[in-house]
Amino acid sequence: MAPSAAQLFARIGTATPPRPPRILMHRAVVLGGSVAGLMAARVLADHAEEVLIVERDPTEGDGPRPGVPQGTQVHALLPAGQTQLERWFPGFTAGALDAGAPDFGDVQGKVYINDELRQVPDPPGARPALITTRPFLESQVRRRVLRRANVRMVYGRAEGLLFAEDGVRGAVYVPDGADEPVEVEAGLVVDAMGRSSRLNDWLERHGWPPAPMRRMPIKLNYASALFERDESVSDAWAVISQTTPGNGRVPRIGGVLSVEGDRWLMLVAGYDEDRPSRDAAEYAQRCRRHFPSMFGDIAERGRMIGSVITYHQADSRRRDFHAVDRLPAGLIAAGDAVASFNPVYGQGMTSAMLHASCLSAWLQGGPDVTSEPARPYFDRVRVIVDAAWQVSTFADLGLPHITEGHPRGYRVIRWASDLLLRASMTDEPTCRRLNSVTAMETHPAALAKPGVVLRALRLRLLGRI
Ligand SMILES: Cc1cc2nc3c(=O)[nH]c(=O)nc-3n(C[C@H](O)[C@H](O)[C@H](O)COP(=O)(O)OP(=O)(O)OC[C@H]3O[C@@H](n4cnc5c(N)ncnc54)[C@H](O)[C@@H]3O)c2cc1C
Numbered sequence: 001m002a003p004s005a006a007q008l009f010a011r012i013g014t015a016t017p018p019r020p021p022r023i024l025m026h027r028a029v030v031l032g033g034s035v036a037g038l039m040a041a042r043v044l045a046d047h048a049e050e051v052l053i054v055e056r057d058p059t060e061g062d063g064p065r066p067g068v069p070q071g072t073q074v075h076a077l078l079p080a081g082q083t084q085l086e087r088w089f090p091g092f093t094a095g096a097l098d099a100g101a102p103d104f105g106d107v108q109g110k111v112y113i114n115d116e117l118r119q120v121p122d123p124p125g126a127r128p129a130l131i132t133t134r135p136f137l138e139s140q141v142r143r144r145v146l147r148r149a150n151v152r153m154v155y156g157r158a159e160g161l162l163f164a165e166d167g168v169r170g171a172v173y174v175p176d177g178a179d180e181p182v183e184v185e186a187g188l189v190v191d192a193m194g195r196s197s198r199l200n201d202w203l204e205r206h207g208w209p210p211a212p213m214r215r216m217p218i219k220l221n222y223a224s225a226l227f228e229r230d231e232s233v234s235d236a237w238a239v240i241s242q243t244t245p246g247n248g249r250v251p252r253i254g255g256v257l258s259v260e261g262d263r264w265l266m267l268v269a270g271y272d273e274d275r276p277s278r279d280a281a282e283y284a285q286r287c288r289r290h291f292p293s294m295f296g297d298i299a300e301r302g303r304m305i306g307s308v309i310t311y312h313q314a315d316s317r318r319r320d321f322h323a324v325d326r327l328p329a330g331l332i333a334a335g336d337a338v339a340s341f342n343p344v345y346g347q348g349m350t351s352a353m354l355h356a357s358c359l360s361a362w363l364q365g366g367p368d369v370t371s372e373p374a375r376p377y378f379d380r381v382r383v384i385v386d387a388a389w390q391v392s393t394f395a396d397l398g399l400p401h402i403t404e405g406h407p408r409g410y411r412v413i414r415w416a417s418d419l420l421l422r423a424s425m426t427d428e429p430t431c432r433r434l435n436s437v438t439a440m441e442t443h444p445a446a447l448a449k450p451g452v453v454l455r456a457l458r459l460r461l462l463g464r465i
Pocket residue numbers: 031032033034035036037054055056057066067068070073074075076077078156157158159192193194195222311313334335336337340343344345346347348349350352
């Protein structure tokens with residue numbers, strides 16, 4: 001019997017160390033050297049004699065860079081992503097803590113839903129969460145990947161692909177400071193150029209069908225600022241505050257994270273016309289008015305480093321390579337180049353890490369990458385994308401400005417998911433189950449079991465939630 005999506009999801013998310021290297025090609029080329037590209041390069045280091053990463057930005061240091069403009073905003077790493085980092089780079093968390101990621105030991109983060117503090121404690125012995133800025137995390141991954149003897153990064157702009165009859169045989173890029181493009185042959189090319197990747201255009205230009213694109217208009221507006229961490233202002237360590245749509249509420253999300261360098265990174269976000277500006281006074285007012293008290297305390301009494309930085313994301317989008325009927329061999333896509341979600345659910349980096357696990361599972365089977373299209377890879381990636389898409393787009397269907405695309409039975413599913421969220425505020429088993437799905441450790445099918453909803457319903461009928 002074919003494994004279910006939930007079983008495949010669990011296999012892809014495995015913590016089991018990778019199998020011994022098995023060389024399948026001379027060279028692999030990875031276009032884009034951010035989280036997805038770096039993770040793919042780490043996997044490919046076990047299957048290619050040589051891995052070449054082509055990245056547009058100079059990437060020395062651990063500050064924000066133009067190619068990853070979202071890097072200034074709050075980024076949370078989900079537990080399933082941390083598992084993959086530990087899997088591919090044993091001791092990653094300890095190393096990142098040594099390098100300056102904050103370690104708050106047993107101190108728990110706080111989660112507020114609709115102004116109410118969630119009461120469920122973390123399970124005993126929970127691994128310390130890795131809370132850092134996005135550029136810091138990426139630099140930790142990059143350092144480890146580039147330490148491998150067969151991985152190299154070059155700086156330049158990828159401009160296209162080289163095609164053979166049945167597929168791709170390499171890539172073209174213009175090195176930094178050069179005028180002329182360079183052609184590089186490869187057994188496998190990875191598109192890790194993020195959500196604005198032009199891979200579909202390149203495919204079409206050479207007579208290959210593009211991957212169908214699906215979009216959901218989310219109209220999300222972020223504003224983040226860094227502050228010097230100061231105990232006399234607040235003891236906030238990690239705080240998430242979410243106002244969910246419904247009952248006339250204005251959906252919003254905020255977060256305070258203690259990050260490396262003894263700083264807070266604080267986010268306030270809204271949707272559609274609810275748009276924070278770069279004005280510091282307006283930012284502070286928002287923090288005070290719409291979020292728990294520590295937000296206002298930090299904004300009003302904390303010392304801001306730099307200024308408020310805003311970011312707008314118009315849509316969630318996915319490119320369904322699994323649905324393409326004619327797929328060239330020698331080519332895959334990973335990370336946001338495949339699917340880019342509403343960032344408030346924190347799924348992006350973890351998805352990219354799970355795509356790397358899909359790549360590993362495919363290559364461990366020993367395919368002839370130069371003649372066989374990567375269908376087994378894209379079929380696995382689909383399982384991850386479907387799961388993340390289901391969680392985030394279903395939640396977003398409740399946003400007031402989303403007026404279409406609601407599936408049949410939407411009201412019933414919405415009622416059940418609101419009930420689960422309500423129960424998760426105080427009921428430990430429900431909270432663990434829900435968290436495990438939102439942390440991408442468990443497939444969302446785990447929440448659709450009758451027992452899960454019945455438990456929450458019973459609690460409601462007993463007046464306990
Ligand atoms: C506001 C915001 C907040 C977010 N918060 C979270 C969060 O809390 N948790 C989370 O997990 N995810 C979050 N995400 C999503 C996360 O940022 C992405 O999922 C993740 O960065 C995807 O990585 P990637 O490597 O696929 O793409 P990207 O990080 O976008 O990187 C693409 C890379 O390709 C390079 N590139 C592009 N074109 C070329 C070219 N032609 N030639 C060479 N190089 C090229 C770029 O320079 C860049 O390095 C957030 C996103 C946004 C917008």
